[in-house]
Amino acid sequence: MMQADPKPTQPPQTPYRYDGVLKVTGKAKYAAEFSEPFPKGDLLYAYMLQATVPAGTIAAMDTKAATRASGVVAVLTPFNAPKLPVGKPQPPGKRSLTVLQDNNVSYNGQPIGVVIAKSLPEAIHAARMIKVTYNETPAKLDFMGRLGEGHAPKNPGKDPASQSRADADAAFASAAVTVDNTYVTPIQNHNPMEPHGTIAWWNGEKLNVYDATQYITGDKMTLARILNVALDNVHVQDPYVGGGFGSKGSTWSHVILAAMAAKIVQKPVKLVLEREQMFGPVGYRPTTVNHIKLAAGSDGKLTLVQQDVTMSASVLEEFVEHSELPARKLYASKQIITTTKLVDCNYGVATFMRAPGEAPGTAVFEIAMDELAERLKMDPVQLRLLNYAERDPSEDKPWTSKHLRECYAQAAGRFGWSKRNATPGQMVEGNKLIGYGFGTATYPANRSAAMAKVSYLPSGRVFVGSGTQDLGTGMYTVMAQTAAANLGLDPMQMDVKLGDSTLPKAPVSGGSQSTASVGPAVDTACIQLRLKVAGVALSDKQSPVYGAKDTDVDVMHGRVFLKSNQTKGESVTSLIARNGNVPIEAEGSAEPGEDKSSMTSQSFGAVFAEVAVDKDTHMVEVRRVVATYDIGTLVNDKTGINQLEGGITWGVSFALHEEAHIDLRYGRTVNESLAEYHVPVNADIGTIDVTVLNIPDTKFNPLGARGIGEIGITGAAAAVANAIYNATGKRVRHYPITPDKIMMA
Amino acid sequence: MNPFAYSRVDAPDAAIHALLQNAKFLGGGTNLVDLMKYGVERPSTLVDINHIGLDKVQADANGATIGALVRNSDLANDPGIVANYPLLSHALLSGASAQLRNRATTGGNLMQRTRCYYFMDTAFPACNKRKPGSGCAALKGFNRIHAILGQSDEGSTSPHTCIATNPSDMNVALYALDAKVEVHGPKGKRTIPVRDFHRLPGDHPEQDTLLRPDELILSVTLPAAKFAKNSWYLKARDRQSYAFALVSVAAGLEMDGDRIKTAGLALGGVAHKPWRSAEAEHALEGKPATEETFEKAADAALAGAKGYEHNAFKVELAKQCVVRALMQASKGVQAS
Numbered sequence A: 001m002m003q004a005d006p007k008p009t010q011p012p013q014t015p016y017r018y019d020g021v022l023k024v025t026g027k028a029k030y031a032a033e034f035s036e037p038f039p040k041g042d043l044l045y046a047y048m049l050q051a052t053v054p055a056g057t058i059a060a061m062d063t064k065a066a067t068r069a070s071g072v073v074a075v076l077t078p079f080n081a082p083k084l085p086v087g088k089p090q091p092p093g094k095r096s097l098t099v100l101q102d103n104n105v106s107y108n109g110q111p112i113g114v115v116i117a118k119s120l121p122e123a124i125h126a127a128r129m130i131k132v133t134y135n136e137t138p139a140k141l142d143f144m145g146r147l148g149e150g151h152a153p154k155n156p157g158k159d160p161a162s163q164s165r166a167d168a169d170a171a172f173a174s175a176a177v178t179v180d181n182t183y184v185t186p187i188q189n190h191n192p193m194e195p196h197g198t199i200a201w202w203n204g205e206k207l208n209v210y211d212a213t214q215y216i217t218g219d220k221m222t223l224a225r226i227l228n229v230a231l232d233n234v235h236v237q238d239p240y241v242g243g244g245f246g247s248k249g250s251t252w253s254h255v256i257l258a259a260m261a262a263k264i265v266q267k268p269v270k271l272v273l274e275r276e277q278m279f280g281p282v283g284y285r286p287t288t289v290n291h292i293k294l295a296a297g298s299d300g301k302l303t304l305v306q307q308d309v310t311m312s313a314s315v316l317e318e319f320v321e322h323s324e325l326p327a328r329k330l331y332a333s334k335q336i337i338t339t340t341k342l343v344d345c346n347y348g349v350a351t352f353m354r355a356p357g358e359a360p361g362t363a364v365f366e367i368a369m370d371e372l373a374e375r376l377k378m379d380p381v382q383l384r385l386l387n388y389a390e391r392d393p394s395e396d397k398p399w400t401s402k403h404l405r406e407c408y409a410q411a412a413g414r415f416g417w418s419k420r421n422a423t424p425g426q427m428v429e430g431n432k433l434i435g436y437g438f439g440t441a442t443y444p445a446n447r448s449a450a451m452a453k454v455s456y457l458p459s460g461r462v463f464v465g466s467g468t469q470d471l472g473t474g475m476y477t478v479m480a481q482t483a484a485a486n487l488g489l490d491p492m493q494m495d496v497k498l499g500d501s502t503l504p505k506a507p508v509s510g511g512s513q514s515t516a517s518v519g520p521a522v523d524t525a526c527i528q529l530r531l532k533v534a535g536v537a538l539s540d541k542q543s544p545v546y547g548a549k550d551t552d553v554d555v556m557h558g559r560v561f562l563k564s565n566q567t568k569g570e571s572v573t574s575l576i577a578r579n580g581n582v583p584i585e586a587e588g589s590a591e592p593g594e595d596k597s598s599m600t601s602q603s604f605g606a607v608f609a610e611v612a613v614d615k616d617t618h619m620v621e622v623r624r625v626v627a628t629y630d631i632g633t634l635v636n637d638k639t640g641i642n643q644l645e646g647g648i649t650w651g652v653s654f655a656l657h658e659e660a661h662i663d664l665r666y667g668r669t670v671n672e673s674l675a676e677y678h679v680p681v682n683a684d685i686g687t688i689d690v691t692v693l694n695i696p697d698t699k700f701n702p703l704g705a706r707g708i709g710e711i712g713i714t715g716a717a718a719a720v721a722n723a724i725y726n727a728t729g730k731r732v733r734h735y736p737i738t739p740d741k742i743m744m745a
Numbered sequence B: 001m002n003p004f005a006y007s008r009v010d011a012p013d014a015a016i017h018a019l020l021q022n023a024k025f026l027g028g029g030t031n032l033v034d035l036m037k038y039g040v041e042r043p044s045t046l047v048d049i050n051h052i053g054l055d056k057v058q059a060d061a062n063g064a065t066i067g068a069l070v071r072n073s074d075l076a077n078d079p080g081i082v083a084n085y086p087l088l089s090h091a092l093l094s095g096a097s098a099q100l101r102n103r104a105t106t107g108g109n110l111m112q113r114t115r116c117y118y119f120m121d122t123a124f125p126a127c128n129k130r131k132p133g134s135g136c137a138a139l140k141g142f143n144r145i146h147a148i149l150g151q152s153d154e155g156s157t158s159p160h161t162c163i164a165t166n167p168s169d170m171n172v173a174l175y176a177l178d179a180k181v182e183v184h185g186p187k188g189k190r191t192i193p194v195r196d197f198h199r200l201p202g203d204h205p206e207q208d209t210l211l212r213p214d215e216l217i218l219s220v221t222l223p224a225a226k227f228a229k230n231s232w233y234l235k236a237r238d239r240q241s242y243a244f245a246l247v248s249v250a251a252g253l254e255m256d257g258d259r260i261k262t263a264g265l266a267l268g269g270v271a272h273k274p275w276r277s278a279e280a281e282h283a284l285e286g287k288p289a290t291e292e293t294f295e296k297a298a299d300a301a302l303a304g305a306k307g308y309e310h311n312a313f314k315v316e317l318a319k320q321c322v323v324r325a326l327m328q329a330s331k332g333v334q335a336s
Ligand SMILES: Cc1cc2nc3c(=O)[nH]c(=O)nc-3n(C[C@H](O)[C@H](O)[C@H](O)COP(=O)(O)OP(=O)(O)OC[C@H]3O[C@@H](n4cnc5c(N)ncnc54)[C@H](O)[C@@H]3O)c2cc1C
Pocket: A675, B024, B025, B026, B027, B028, B029, B030, B031, B032, B033, B034, B049, B068, B069, B094, B095, B096, B097, B100, B103, B104, B105, B106, B107, B108, B109, B110, B111, B112, B167, B168, B169, B170, B215, B216, B217, B218, B242, B243, B244, B245
């Protein structure tokens, strides 16, 4: 009877974000804000101690004074912490955790203890009394000075199998036009507004946590494995997440430490990281040095794309920032060669951050393309069109859907790209140099298996649940809309629940996959629910549709009725009332189709930026950004466009602001606060004008939606960088592009 | 945070009497409380002076008296200040954020401490300002925000070395305007010209100012307004708002037709105190307001500047900013 119709059009929109009222009235509770279900006054506060040297071993920790200090309940160190079966890095996050199992120090800032006290100030005060002595060993800190030590990753993963350097060198030597430059992206820290935080408490063998996480299921698995608890005995909750950007995608040491502490003191324990504690122990984007060589004929056709990347890595664990990926996906070229190398450093463990790979990759590669266009005396957009990739060049596969040409045309038109003067430094307004720049955006479409549960409640409202997360991205809204569309109801009639590990499993909220994964699961669950409701009605003698064939009945708009005569039917509430007055429940799951390996699903976009650079202060104003994206179906106008605008803002941040500075002698990040680690403020962001093509990619999933969480940051940094060049004639190849670099270029 | 006592006083005299050993006045708290959280400041007592009055501004063309508890926002928007001392207003508005300016006080701003990373993080072992005698980690560290003028540089391990800067915007304008600071201590009141109020690090980098630990700032006074028609505050920074200056310039000109009669010029972000150069002002006075004059003044202001690994750019940036600020000032004042 009822079928999963592909939905090429948008579902009905909510008037505002589903959780909007709770957010603006402060009623949405974040992980560290809970004060129940444990008795008031039971909650203890933990403060994480960190190493202050970058390498060596801890010789001793004098905790006498701290243990006796006011309010202190316990002090955990590597010398007294319970032994855990940690061993190898733990899936699914595969993070090398430092949870007091040995006295090694691998980076400055590494967790080396926990003080648990009746209040946070008491815990911090006691922590400062602890005297730590180290046996220091030489630390590897100067990444830039050690580029020659780069080694291939143990798990090259995405590197192509065979590449011929000889052919590449020949292509480069014989090319009419070439580019050969090195581009650097810095270490960046995620800095979500909500700091990482965990509340943990035990009921016997059962471990409960509220945790600021992008992945409750991952948290649950990691906690269960490391603490040796049965999976069913771990309950993770996190109804609202104040941003994560990848840093909350893995379970880091402090989560385990909070649970360990709670076990030892047999009380609920809250451990929240201070802002400065988020520079090291919870991941960051590694720095990348990208040597890019491009070769083209005088016609502008690429004959060689080569990108050799050397990046920083932690001595603790390998993480590859695939900044070479855009080079392999963006344009057709006779040859495409990429390599990645790692230089081990005494830094914390790196991790996924805001479009890992694609963000730094497009930031550097799209500058190189701009340089090539200039040497060819060709319009940068024209150069892209000339080398348009009709198929995925990295794997020679067809795309499930690609409409990048329309993006270029639409965005260029709205921006007024034709007014650009290709010669730098020609547009002047008083003390400002004006420049236009452009970059291509791209991000893969990801999708994973997800499950959802829906139930018709006796009140007529519908419960919609899935063990996913909402990072402020709009999952509540998407789930409400998707279910409401399927059932023909108002989205605000949905009771949405997520962020609870007792709900059916959903993937990590990362890789821009949540809508694409959870949306179809909710859809499937709703189809099942309609079947179930119909089934109850068909076998209920008092129902007006009793005895009809199941293919003749439908459930929509809160009613069950005959398709042939819609007036013949009844409300679902009266049906439920007669049948025990209990909810009718259904579950659904969805996973990527078989097609996944034969085709590539990838989003694209075109980003144009206008900057004004002050002649004397060299400060950059990004006056406007105009972008058009091909991201499949736009599921919700408000949350979707907002994600893209937010991504562009991060792109500006990448271009102009973000960088963690690590002291080369101590291995500490010196600018470990939001006063000194810069992200854009309102004044830095001019107008952002975003549109989407809204062409469904139904080969990717029935919703046709490819996910939009991360593509916004890609291409935007290069658009700004190229605009700065157009304004000033100065090519800065080392992000972020700060006033001093422009002045000195 | 260390345990501390808190006492609230309701009059300036009471404040001075309440100031026991190792106590500190609490103004807006936007600097002091942060540093207490970081473990950099460890006062035994906080004497809350937010209720002692001293919160009025009196300003006209003949001079101004600014109470020590006047909030930065109130000062920046005071009509008498806006009309007669626009330089001060703009300097204030270019600092911090609206929220911080609503809290921050005039006295607290004068006394705010450096943003040197190695001072603010107790995990770094060396900082002569935080731990006298421990050396200077900034000298060979990441020193992009550090001083190029007037610093003490006797090597990283010397107890004198300090290349920290005074981060304030307000102070830079006060220097160009020749402000005076009225203070009150157990031995009575005294007046300190603002130019002498802050110190260069010299042999005692731990001392930022000449204010004695038992003295309270009562007010800041300004002389008759000379630069109401021609002044400019220029701040070069890493983002459009809410960032400390890489370099800032407060320029005030008293014009006589196309010629400069007198000038007030001070630089921020370059030294342990706002940098005022008599030579630069001398290079301006009596001269035509031309780019050439301004360039000479810029060279004079930066004479002897010395940069380090990450801040060498400040020398050239400061020169460009001086010329620009003077050029702008010669044409009028910033729109409010
Ligand atoms: C994120 C951030 C960004 C900022 N950006 C800028 C910027 O761009 N430009 C800028 O100029 N500033 C900036 N600031 C600094 C800000 O201006 C200062 O924190 C503020 O002016 C301090 O004033 P307060 O009243 O809060 O001082 P408090 O923190 O209360 O006190 C600071 C010091 O002054 C002493 N003190 C206070 N009042 C008196 C008095 N009457 N007599 C004697 N001693 C006194 C205190 O004892 C303490 O030692 C920023 C601050 C932050 C946190």
